[in-house]
Amino acid sequence: xxxxxxxxxxxxxxxxxxxxxxxxxxxxxxxxxxxxxxxxxxxxxxxxxxxxxxxxxxxxxxxxxxxxxxxxxxxxxxxxxxxxxxxxxxxxxxxxxxxxxxxxxxxxxxxxxxxxxxxxxxxxxxxxxxxxxxxxxxxxxxxxxxxxxxxxxxxxxxxxxxxxxxxxxxxxxxxxxxxxxxxxxxxxxxxxxxxxxxxxxxxxxxxxxxxxxxxxxxxxxxxxxxxxxxxxxxxxxxxxxxxxxxxxxxxxxxxxxxxxxxxxxxxxxxxxxxxxxxxxxxxxxxxxxxxxxxxxxxxxxxxxxxxxxxxxxxxxxxxxxxxxxxxxxxxxxxxxxxxxxxxxxxxxxxxxxxxxxxxxxxxxxxxxxxxxx
Amino acid sequence: xxxxxxxxxxxxxxxxxxxxxxxxxxxxxxxxxxxxxxxxxxxxxxxxxxxxxxxxxxxxxxxxxxxxxxxxxxxxxxxxxxxxxxxxxxxxxxxxxxxxxxxxxxxxxxxxxxxxxxxxxxxxxxxxxxxxxxxxxxxxxxxxxxxxxxxxxxxxxxxxxxxxxxxxx
Numbered sequence: 054x055x056x057x058x059x060x061x062x063x064x065x066x067x068x069x070x071x072x073x074x075x076x077x078x079x080x081x082x083x084x085x086x087x088x089x090x091x092x093x094x095x096x097x098x099x100x101x102x103x104x105x106x107x108x109x110x111x112x113x114x115x116x117x118x119x120x121x122x123x124x125x126x127x128x129x130x131x132x133x134x135x136x137x138x139x140x141x142x143x144x145x146x147x148x149x150x151x152x153x154x155x156x157x158x159x160x161x162x163x164x165x166x167x168x169x170x171x172x173x174x175x176x177x178x179x180x181x182x183x184x185x186x187x188x189x190x191x192x193x194x195x196x197x198x199x200x201x202x203x204x205x206x207x208x209x210x211x212x213x214x215x216x217x218x219x220x221x222x223x224x225x226x227x228x229x230x231x232x233x234x235x236x237x238x239x240x241x242x243x244x245x246x247x248x249x250x251x252x253x254x255x256x257x258x259x260x261x262x263x264x265x266x267x268x269x270x271x272x273x274x275x276x277x278x279x280x281x282x283x284x285x286x287x288x289x290x291x292x293x294x295x296x297x298x299x300x301x302x303x304x305x306x307x308x309x310x311x312x313x314x315x316x317x318x319x320x321x322x323x324x325x326x327x328x329x330x331x332x333x334x335x336x337x338x339x340x341x342x343x344x345x346x347x348x349x350x351x352x353x354x355x356x357x358x359x360x361x362x363x364x365x366x367x368x369x370x371x372x373x374x375x376x377x378x379x380x381x382x383x384x385x386x387x388x389x390x391x392x393x394x395x396x397x398x399x400x401x402x403x404x405x406x407x408x409x410x411x412x413x414x415x416x417x418x419x420x421x422x423x424x425x426x
Numbered sequence: 427x428x429x430x431x432x433x434x435x436x437x438x439x440x441x442x443x444x445x446x447x448x449x450x451x452x453x454x455x456x457x458x459x460x461x462x463x464x465x466x467x468x469x470x471x472x473x474x475x476x477x478x479x480x481x482x483x484x485x486x487x488x489x490x491x492x493x494x495x496x497x498x499x500x501x502x503x504x505x506x507x508x509x510x511x512x513x514x515x516x517x518x519x520x521x522x523x524x525x526x527x528x529x530x531x532x533x534x535x536x537x538x539x540x541x542x543x544x545x546x547x548x549x550x551x552x553x554x555x556x557x558x559x560x561x562x563x564x565x566x567x568x569x570x571x572x573x574x575x576x577x578x579x580x581x582x583x584x585x586x587x588x589x590x591x592x593x594x595x
Binding site for chain 2: 057059060063064065070073074076077082297319322
């Protein structure tokens with residue numbers, strides 16, 4: 054019998070091992086924080102006592118203290134303005150002023166006073182929301198069509214060259230509309246968001262419902278393919294680029310900060326940070342690797358599951374991780390430093406841009422809603 | 427089972443945070459973990475998930491691991507129990523219309539397809555003891571301990587499993 058079992062060819066063993074090692078390594082890195090490599094020394098990270106920051110915010114004279122702190126928190130030698138992106142592509146950014154498109158050369162255009170936005174599948178259009186409106190926009194801000202809907206949120210655009218859908222949530226539930234603004238319909242009365250289309254040719258959508266469960270629905274047949282048990286607050290849903298893994302980032306009260314599901318809805322991996330919280334994740338294009346930002350106490354750190362060591366560390370929260378389309382650069386939003394930090398995934402490069410809020414005419418720190426070719 | 431000095435040093439290193447020691451353990455034990463998961467589940471994607479999840483579980487429990495014990499059987503026990511759970515869950519899922527979760531058959535028939543097909547016709551519980559005995563080389567006593575079963579049950583499952591396989595083959 055031993056010989057019979059040994060004769061059985063086991064498919065995909067080598068590939069599965071190479072896919073798994075980065076995940077195991079990442080879990081190990083969370084368990085045992087790896088000290089920052091020496092080549093990151095020039096990343097000037099200064100621990101700032103939270104109490105000092107709070108005290109500084111209490112009075113007008115405190116403003117100067119905050120400004121002093123800001124001068125030393127963040128990446129040293131940051132550019133004062135965004136002169137260019139480190140690699141090709143365009144960004145979609147949401148600030149208090151509205152939705153912006155940022156070109157590769159750093160130039161930017163305000164599309165209008167919209168709140169949330171999503172790129173169309175090939176980056177030719179943008180779908181954006183007002184409180185009671187969903188709109189499809191040209192990249193110069195011209196409006197293609199609008200749809201009046203109550204309390205629109207979570208627009209997500211997906212499809213092929215010839216057939217696209219926009220999923221979104223309004224007061225009635227989860228809805229879907231064709232890319233030309235027609236055939237708007239309710240998909241799930243209990244759908245609340247966040248939402249994530251599964252990459253591929255079918256219109257299959259993961260969403261969180263009003264009971265805190267994550268479900269997968271075929272948007273054309275309206276059939277629910279699977280549904281998880283209640284998970285509590287679901288902050289984010291994101292598919293790997295091959296559509297094989299779905300990541301759900303959960304509220305801080307949950308035992309597992311992140312649960313990764315298989316395509317079939319089975320829990321695949323759970324990530325729990327014992328002394329902290331996962332504040333952001335981003336699936337690296339073309340792989341199962343993920344960038345993960347963790348907050349532990351007053352400090353945060355960032356790592357990528359197929360790279361060794363911590364890529365960035367510092368006070369405050371890292372948010373809005375966004376990969377460049379080629380998967381080589383990662384944009385990290387760092388509100389405490391008012392910086393965008395572009396980190397190369399192999400750890401061999403870093404660029405930072407300061408004064409992000411001011412550049413996007415915003416009092417709150419701008420959010421990145423996508424980086425497309 | 428005796429623990430080699432190298433493995434003991436690797437476990438100690440991993441407990442202290444050494445990535446290279448963890449990687450050595452991973453690369454040593456991955457093939458058998460994945461193989462065992464595949465032989466119980468007959469599904470490559472599930473085997474990958476199970477083997478990976480088992481390594482993650484092992485990492486979570488690494489601090490409490492007794493270095494005098496061998497690492498492999500400890501890991502394989504996790505793998506086989508998860509593979510049994512997965513196979514049972516698949517049986518249930520097929521009754522609740524989750525077609526998307528049922529894996530498609532592997533496109534290319536692997537070597538040893540007859541044995542694999544015969545193994546697939548056993549229940550997950552019988553499959554698991556056969557795999558543990560003949561692929562992982564556990565003794566019946568070790569299987570009983572790993573699966574929390576009476577030794578007599580292990581022996582009877584082994585006998586029935588082998589009888590069924592010899593009829594098929």
